Amino acid sequence: MGEIRLEKVHKAFGTTVVIPEIDLEIADNEFVVFVGPSGCGKSTLLRLIAGLEDTTSGRILIDGEDMTARAPAKRGLSMVFQSYALYPHMSVYNNIAFPLKMAGADKSVIEEKVRNAARILNLTDYLDRRPGQLSGGQRQRVAIGRAIVREPKAFLFDEPLSNLDAALRGAMRLEISELHHQLHTTMIYVTHDQIEAMTMADKIVVLNAGRIEQVGSPLELYRSPRNLFVAGFIGSPRMNFVQGPEAEKLGAATIGVRPEHLELSTGDGYWKGKVGVAEHLGSDTFLHVDVDGLGQVTARADGEIGLRHGETVFLTPIRERVHRFDDKGEAFS
Amino acid sequence: MATLQTRASARLMMTPAVVLLLLWMAVPLAMTLYFSMLRYNLLMPGMEEWAGFLNYRFFLTDPAFFAGLLNTLLLVGGVLAISVGGGILMALLLDQPFFGQGLVRLMVIAPFFVMPTVSALVWKNMLMHPVNGLFAWLARTFGLQPVDWFGQAPLFSIVMIVSWQWLPFATLILLTALQSLDSEQKEAAEMDGAGALSRFIYIVLPHMARAITVVVLIETIFLLSVFAEILVTTNGGPGVQTTTVTYLVYVQALLQFDVGGASAGGIVAVVLANIVAIFLVRLIGKNLD
Ligand SMILES: Nc1ncnc2c1ncn2[C@@H]1O[C@H](COP(=O)(O)OP(=O)(O)OP(=O)(O)O)[C@@H](O)[C@H]1O
Ligand SMILES: [Mg+2]
Numbered sequence: 001m002g003e004i005r006l007e008k009v010h011k012a013f014g015t016t017v018v019i020p021e022i023d024l025e026i027a028d029n030e031f032v033v034f035v036g037p038s039g040c041g042k043s044t045l046l047r048l049i050a051g052l053e054d055t056t057s058g059r060i061l062i063d064g065e066d067m068t069a070r071a072p073a074k075r076g077l078s079m080v081f082q083s084y085a086l087y088p089h090m091s092v093y094n095n096i097a098f099p100l101k102m103a104g105a106d107k108s109v110i111e112e113k114v115r116n117a118a119r120i121l122n123l124t125d126y127l128d129r130r131p132g133q134l135s136g137g138q139r140q141r142v143a144i145g146r147a148i149v150r151e152p153k154a155f156l157f158d159e160p161l162s163n164l165d166a167a168l169r170g171a172m173r174l175e176i177s178e179l180h181h182q183l184h185t186t187m188i189y190v191t192h193d194q195i196e197a198m199t200m201a202d203k204i205v206v207l208n209a210g211r212i213e214q215v216g217s218p219l220e221l222y223r224s225p226r227n228l229f230v231a232g233f234i235g236s237p238r239m240n241f242v243q244g245p246e247a248e249k250l251g252a253a254t255i256g257v258r259p260e261h262l263e264l265s266t267g268d269g270y271w272k273g274k275v276g277v278a279e280h281l282g283s284d285t286f287l288h289v290d291v292d293g294l295g296q297v298t299a300r301a302d303g304e305i306g307l308r309h310g311e312t313v314f315l316t317p318i319r320e321r322v323h324r325f326d327d328k329g330e331a332f333s
Numbered sequence: 334m335a336t337l338q339t340r341a342s343a344r345l346m347m348t349p350a351v352v353l354l355l356l357w358m359a360v361p362l363a364m365t366l367y368f369s370m371l372r373y374n375l376l377m378p379g380m381e382e383w384a385g386f387l388n389y390r391f392f393l394t395d396p397a398f399f400a401g402l403l404n405t406l407l408l409v410g411g412v413l414a415i416s417v418g419g420g421i422l423m424a425l426l427l428d429q430p431f432f433g434q435g436l437v438r439l440m441v442i443a444p445f446f447v448m449p450t451v452s453a454l455v456w457k458n459m460l461m462h463p464v465n466g467l468f469a470w471l472a473r474t475f476g477l478q479p480v481d482w483f484g485q486a487p488l489f490s491i492v493m494i495v496s497w498q499w500l501p502f503a504t505l506i507l508l509t510a511l512q513s514l515d516s517e518q519k520e521a522a523e524m525d526g527a528g529a530l531s532r533f534i535y536i537v538l539p540h541m542a543r544a545i546t547v548v549v550l551i552e553t554i555f556l557l558s559v560f561a562e563i564l565v566t567t568n569g570g571p572g573v574q575t576t577t578v579t580y581l582v583y584v585q586a587l588l589q590f591d592v593g594g595a596s597a598g599g600i601v602a603v604v605l606a607n608i609v610a611i612f613l614v615r616l617i618g619k620n621l622d
Binding site for chain 1: 521
């Protein structure tokens with residue numbers, strides 16, 4: 001079990017309010033991702049749930065039990081830190097065994113659980129090494145191993161992959177998703193990388209300046225962002241925003257079109273522009289087009305499109321995929 | 334660091350410094366060795382003659398020597414225990430956030446800047462004096478018999494004075510070590526269910542091991558040659574109760590004018606210091622890899 005509920009959680013450091021007020025429900029066995037720009041309070045929220053920070057007001061319930069004042073170790077949660085926070089003078093074995101040892105478990109029980117965790121995480125060959133003798137990915141796995149031996153109600157990850165290179169990040173992303181399917185445990189995962197959020201989450205919580213902007217499945221957020229912030233944050237490359245007369249034609253203050261929802265043509269179309277930089281990714285090409293009267297618009301094209309810098313191109317938004325926002329930035333349809 | 338070429342050039346560039354240092358060390362050592370083999374008393378100038386190992390025999394069979402050896406070990410051991418143990422406690426305290434932290438930290442370092450002679454005199458005349466001292470006054474206030482520190486526990490008194498001087502050094506080094514501990518590590522341990530004591534034993538202490546080693550090594554080097562504190566307080570007495578090997582060499586050379594004997598004592602002290610050093614490096618050197 002691992003059902004977590006936040007009720008009117010408020011956090012301030014002195015006079016700086018970091019989290020004005022948050023209500024959130026996380027179901028058992030759910031993979032929830034907190035995303036948001038740097039400094040929006042993701043880590044703070046995670047640390048509040050972990051008990052490493054005290055809430056200023058509000059309640060935190062785990063499995064229906066009020067844990068607001070409970071010590072971190074007593075909440076039955078495990079945390080994986082961004083810096084891994086391994087104990088450098090202990091072997092990998094002792095690192096993983098540490099929480100069990102602190103809980104006063106039997107030697108034989110510890111041995112069994114550590115070996116089991118090491119097997120799941122492919123660490124069996126490294127049990128005698130010190131953390132300093134491991135690669136970044138292996139350290140990350142040790143940190144996860146230390147978290148899973150406690151059999152927690154939920155795992156908390158604070159940007160666990162941000163110190164890894166792109167290839168390893170992709171691999172570890174899969175491993176963590178796989179682990180979630182194996183363990184059937186609630187996971188809360190903090191990241192500012194929206195690709196991680198989109199690929200791993202059952203539910204994404206978009207935070208901005210300590211407030212929840214929107215909660216929903218990755219596709220829900222992609223299809224129907226509630227406001228400009230979410231629309232701009234989810235999706236890569238970013239959604240194009242257009243203001244002025246073009247938006248007014250559709251009765252909105254701002255309209256948004258994703259790069260993949262623009263049709264390209266060299267003959268004719270709705271907006272006319274000049275190709276600026278073209279980013280060739282192989283499978284796709286992202287064209288940065290200077291549209292007359294609108295400014296820069298990004299469009300996705302086929303990977304092998306033959307357009308060059310300076311050539312003229314016509315863009316046509318797919319009408320039903322255009323998002324409309326009112327003057328307060330809220331979406332409407 | 335590791336390639337053959339860098340090692341070779343590093344050696345080449347270090348050579349002048351190493352040669353200079355060797356000369357610097359070797360010449361006085363050779364002279365001391367030479368003097369230690371002479372019958373050389375300042376009261377009888379021009380009467381120097383070859384004495385072989387006679388000086389060593391006298392020095393090593395002097396009953397004061399064994400007392401001195403024991404006192405030296407007690408002094409070094411006692412001061413190390415107090416300054417390292419106290420240093421850890423002080424560092425833990427100073428690491429907590431409290432009002433006026435900066436000022437308190439600054440004041441804690443102060444004893445280190447006081448000259449040994451001055452601090453020993455202050456302790457002797459203002460704190461430990463059996464009539465005028467602060468401790469005596471305190472004892473009388475509570476209706477107790479004042480303690481005559483240098484009469485009843487002379488070596489302990491000196492250990493106290495020297496510890497007071499070295500505590501700031503230990504505190505400072507250990508505090509910096511403590512502050513370099515990653516706070517996420519402490520939090521991870523907290524989440525792993527480690528209480529304050531377990532965190533100290535399993536996380537903080539191992540993290541400080543290296544700094545503790547450095548403190549022990551440096552302090553030992555300086556403590557083996559403690560002299561001023563003994564000279565201005567007890568003069569090595571009562572009897573030989575506070576005579577260390579260093580002090581004994583001084584007695585030989587400048588009170589008995591026996592340069593030969595003092596040189597022999599000096600050599601013995603050097604040998605002893607090296608034994609202690611080897612012992613220490615063996616014992617805790619593995620922390621410095
Ligand atoms: N101990 C503290 N005292 C005062 N302010 C703090 C403290 N910790 C965090 N803050 C502030 O709270 C805000 C949110 O911080 P937090 O670490 O939660 O951001 P984040 O969303 O995790 O950012 P990032 O993606 O960069 O890790 C920041 O503006 C930060 O300055
Ligand atoms: Mg953070």
